[in-house]
Amino acid sequence: MADTYDLVILGSGPGGYVAAIRASQLGLKVAIVERERLGGICLNWGCIPTKALLRTSEIYHYMQNAESYGLKADNVGFDLAKVVDRSRKVAGQLNAGVKGLMKKNKVTVVEGVGTVTAKGKLSVKQGDKTVELEAENIIVATGARARDLPFAKADGKTIWTYRHAMVPTEMPTKLLVIGSGAIGVEFASFYNDMGADVTIVEMLPRILPVEDEEVSAFMDKALTKQGIKLLTGTGLEGLAPSGSGVTAKIKHKDGKVVEETFSHAIVAIGIVPNTENIGLEALGVETDRGHIKTDGYGRTNVDGIWAIGDVTGAPWLAHKASHEGIIAVEKIAGGSPHQMDKANIPGCTYSRPQVASVGMTEAKAKEAGYELKVGKFPFIGNGKAIALGEAEGFVKTVFDAKTGELLGAHMVGAEVTELIQGYVVARQLETTEAELMETVFAHPTLSEMMHESVLGAYGRSIHY
Template sequence: MATQYDLIVIGAGPGGYVAAIRAAQLGLKTVIVEREHMGGICLNWGCIPTKALLRSSEVFHLMHRAKEFGLKADGIGYDIDAVVKRSRGVAKQLSGGVAHLMKKNKITTVMGEAKLTGKGKVSVKTDKGTEEMTAKNVIVATGARARELPGLEADGDLVWTYKHALVPPRMPKKLLVIGSGAIGIEFASFYNTLGADTTVVEVMDRVLPVEDAEISAFAKKQFVKQGMKIMEKSTVKKLDRGKGKVTAHIEANGKVEKLEFDTVISAVGIVGNVEGLGLEDLGVKIDRTHVVTDEYCGTGVEGLYAIGDIAGAPWLAHKASHEGVMVAEKIAGKHVHPVKPESIAGCTYCHPQVASVGYSEAKAKELGFDIKVGRFPFIGNGKAIALGEPEGMVKTVFNAKTGELLGAHMVGAEVTELIQGYVVGRQLETTEEDLMHAVFPHPTLSEMMHESVLDAYDRAIHY
């Protein structure tokens, strides 16, 4: 006999568990199915543990700068096992917190592998056997995994995915990172700061290719200054694996160069977890491992929704969570607004940090906008200088005709925290005038956000 629910959620990552909580708040009888761990990749093997690692490397970096701040620090070193242990502890704490939230909101949790066996029907293989359940609505939030290219497959020893890089069997001495998106550049930043001789290979014409070109160029300069080698418009054709070493065949400008490394991290994108769910049998369209959805995350099959990484870009936890809330509210009969990808901020926690929302300068031009662009450097900001972080920039892009904030792009200390100011501004349909009239506290890094807006209209005060 199948157990009946109002909503079945498959996957307990930041999309699924948030959807379940919101649905329960709205009075829906909800069950969540998870095959591995509560909190999904984000809490266990992604966003959170990587930030814990990066915090350790940031403190290590600052310890080396002690003299600049009038401080003394001798015999500076690190214990990679202890650094990893802290990161895993942080992940475990938060994963346990998600389990607690399920209980608090009276959401039934089933650990096992789910499959859609018909419209509104889900079969779950658990340790105790098979559990059948039905619901009028089902949300698929099964996330994604690392893409593996032929010949570059991970083995956990010489060649790593992000999972191996989070619990390294050793500290790399000579490291190759394939891919300079957020995942690749964060691991490059972490290991480079701890002393690994780091090379980053990017197939596109610049690192952090989804960011504004000016921001990418600024970040690249900082990475090179820190000792990273950056190879753009380059492709790793194959890896020859030997004892304790890998020879990478890297093609650039029609020539192949052979370089030797002891460790390779492959960060060449992700693949949606669409297999084994029975989606195609129900008539769900899948395009390049991602479920095709409408603006409300509908799959075209009545009562079946897909959210988060499985539903395509941007592959961000906060996008998944927001979609989860929207779909739960839609199911409960509330009036909802679709999630707009261009209103979702992207954050990369390398050193320096990178953050953006909306259109880049090039994209705004491509879309036909007449634009005004403002910039303000960290060197012109008192708080940045006091922090010892004078390298960075805030860039804003406005519609010259209406004053609408089309995009904001930042590189430098703590910009992943600052970007939310512009996110809120865009959500409230703020114009340049609103931002100019807002009083920003002094001394703060946020003053640069104000100055960048002023600069777009030739009114910057401090630079």
């Protein structure tokens, strides 16, 4: 006899567990199926524990540069095992928090490997036992996994994915990072600050290729200054364990292939959606290169089957998954939510310095045919940034010259991952430059640079 629910959610990452809570708030009887740990990759192996590691490397960097603040810190060092242990404890604390939220919201948690067997039916394998679930609606929130190189599968010893890179048993001495998206740059930043000799290989012409070109150029200079070797427009033709390390065949811009040995390599070339072996093919659920095709509410082409998060495609971000989950659930419950607007989803990279953005880059806006007004304000012109000793970076805003619409905002520098939300709210509220100019920003704050950037787009910057 199957257990019956109004909604069953397959996967408990930031999309799945948030959707479950909202569904419960709306009066639905909900079950969530998870094969590993509540909270999914983001909470246990991604967003949160990586930020714990990056916080450690940030503090370590400050300790090594204490003299610039008038302080003394001699014989600075670290215990790698304790660094990793702190990160894992942070993840464990939040995992326990999600368990508590499921209990508080009366969400049934079913542990095991779930498969959709028919419309409205799902089987969960728990070792030798199988549990049958039924629901009018099923949300697939199975997420994604790291993509392996076709010629070199990660072994967890010298060839790592992000998952291995978060729990190192030894510190890399010479590290190769393959890919310069957010994940690659964050790990490069962490390991460089902790003392490793780091090289990034990027096939495309610039690092952080989805960001505004000025941001990429700034990060190129900043990371190079920190000692990271950047090889853009460069391919990888081979990677194999070699002795106690790994040997890479790197094809440079001039076409020359050079072999170089590293102690470790991190593969950060993208993700693969977890859509295999969960019953979607038999139901005829449409996919595009493995990602489930959905409308703006999370509906698939099969009635009663919904999908959210990384499994549905870019941007592969936790907050996008959570918002998609809420939209889908409110639609299931008979509400009238707004469709997902991916143009208002912020992107953040937690390297040193940080990078954050929302909306169109200047180049994309020009391609779209807009006449632009662009403002840019440097950190060196901000009192709070100078006082913090963080005077490198800038804030850039892109406006439609005809309407004053904020088309995009792009930041690089200290704490910009916190600042970006101001521009996200502005875009959501369809604010123009007029409202932003009239807004009072507290002094002294880093956020004043946001105001100055807007003013600068219209020739009114005060401090630059």
